Amino acid sequence: MSFAVVPGAPAFVLPERFRRLPRLAALGLLPWLTVLAVNHEAPWVVLDLAEFAALLSLDALLRRRSAAAPWLGGVVALLLAGDALVDIAFAGPGHAVLAALVMACCVELPLAAVCLLLGREAVPGRRWAAGTQCWAGSSSISRRVSSSSGV
Numbered sequence: 001m002s003f004a005v006v007p008g009a010p011a012f013v014l015p016e017r018f019r020r021l022p023r024l025a026a027l028g029l030l031p032w033l034t035v036l037a038v039n040h041e042a043p044w045v046v047l048d049l050a051e052f053a054a055l056l057s058l059d060a061l062l063r064r065r066s067a068a069a070p071w072l073g074g075v076v077a078l079l080l081a082g083d084a085l086v087d088i089a090f091a092g093p094g095h096a097v098l099a100a101l102v103m104a105c106c107v108e109l110p111l112a113a114v115c116l117l118l119g120r121e122a123v124p125g126r127r128w129a130a131g132t133q134c135w136a137g138s139s140s141i142s143r144r145v146s147s148s149s150g151v
Helices: 016-038 042-064 069-090 095-121 140-148
Strands: 003-005 128-130
Touching (some): 016 042, 042 069, 042 095, 069 095
Antiparallel strands (some): 003 128
16 A cells, blocks of 8 residues: 555645644653663663754644654654663563653554654645555656667
């Protein structure tokens, strides 16, 4: 199944209060970044700084209703999902795994889904519908491929 932009298609719309979520999540990362920096956890600091910058950038693009917001929403979701996966994979036995699973299921993965939806809704006048082809034969790439293959 693929997703495409279809004018006038029905779409799920998030409530307006969710628009502040990337900024609030970025600010919520600051205390955690300090804890990681104090404990000399350099790889985790770098990953969380990338998430911090991506969340603030997504917030800025959402406020401007930029056409780049869907792409950055996907990047933020990828960073958050990767962070959740790595946290679970490298957690120690016992309570550490449980804590990583709770953080992934209750914070990181829902935030990733919200960022994807916010990015999708950022471009005014466009709705995303499921079940349609992204490149339905109208792109110049598909025309070049079909003309060069003799079809």
